[in-house]
Amino acid sequence: MFSYFFGRDFSVAISRLMLISFVAVLPLMGGCGEDDNPIVDDGHDHAHEADAPLHADVDGFNLEIDGKVVYHQHQGHHEGGLTVPVGEEIEIHVHFLDANEAELHLDEVAAPPGEDDHDHDHDHGGLEFFSLGLTGYDASIIQIHLDHDDHDHEDEEHDDDHDDDHDDHEGEEHGDALPFGLEGLKAGTTTIKLQLLHGDHPDFTAALAIPVTVK
Numbered sequence: 001m002f003s004y005f006f007g008r009d010f011s012v013a014i015s016r017l018m019l020i021s022f023v024a025v026l027p028l029m030g031g032c033g034e035d036d037n038p039i040v041d042d043g044h045d046h047a048h049e050a051d052a053p054l055h056a057d058v059d060g061f062n063l064e065i066d067g068k069v070v071y072h073q074h075q076g077h078h079e080g081g082l083t084v085p086v087g088e089e090i091e092i093h094v095h096f097l098d099a100n101e102a103e104l105h106l107d108e109v110a111a112p113p114g115e116d117d118h119d120h121d122h123d124h125g126g127l128e129f130f131s132l133g134l135t136g137y138d139a140s141i142i143q144i145h146l147d148h149d150d151h152d153h154e155d156e157e158h159d160d161d162h163d164d165d166h167d168d169h170e171g172e173e174h175g176d177a178l179p180f181g182l183e184g185l186k187a188g189t190t191t192i193k194l195q196l197l198h199g200d201h202p203d204f205t206a207a208l209a210i211p212v213t214v215k
Contacts, residue, residue: 056109056130058196058204060097064177065090073208074101081211082192084142084184093177094132096196096204106130106176109198132178133195133202141188141214145181184214 060074063082071080074097084090096104107127134144178196191209195202 056096056104056106056196056198056203057098058096058104059099060101061194061196061204061206062095062097063210064093064095071210073206073210075099076207078208081213082182083213083215084182086184086187086214089145089181089183091179091181093179094194095177103176106178127176129199130178130203131197132180133197134180134192135195136191136193136209137212138188138190141185141190142192142212143183143185144192145183182212187215189213 060072062069063071063080069080070092071082072078082090082092096106098104109129132146134146137144190212192212193209194206196204
């Protein structure tokens with residue numbers, strides 16, 4: 001029996017053990033592919049990012065009335081507020097700010113995927129894809145108007161030359177500002193939550209609510 005293990009048969013036994021070990025490890029080696037490697041990039045994420053719309057990187061905003069800043073908010077800090085008399089309405093323009101507190105040019109942000117640029121007025125650039133979201137206020141104290149359609153209808157009643165002059169003046173004065181009307185219904189205080197909506201999703205949600213006083 002000793003000669004069996006240390007003779008010619010011993011070499012055969014070792015060879016068989018090595019063969020069995022190799023066959024057992026082979027499936028493990030073959031099963032490790034790209035799907036098991038977390039570093040491998042199959043390109044799907046990049047394709048999705050390429051189709052995604054550009055994001056308006058907003059860090060704050062100013063509220064202006066007649067060209068004067070009455071409320072300022074930037075990166076969690078704010079000052080000022082809105083005041084409106086009972087029974088009156090004021091027009092407010094929202095200017096969004098970047099990280100350096102410079103005005104952000106919304107017209108340079110791309111349209112959402114699937115939108116046909118030829119169906120829109122190129123004079124407005126990407127600004128037309130943005131709108132305001134104003135919520136969280138006491139509707140018994142104030143009323144908010146986002147009546148862009150009414151203003152557009154009024155503009156159509158003027159001749160083309162007057163419209164061009166008005167649009168140029170409005171663009172120089174307000175830039176990329178988004179307007180809204182604020183009407184005082186009764187004396188009291190409330191707040192407004194503000195969002196910048198890009199298509200059907202918010203690009204920016206204000207960290208602090210805007211204080212409003214009606215008197």
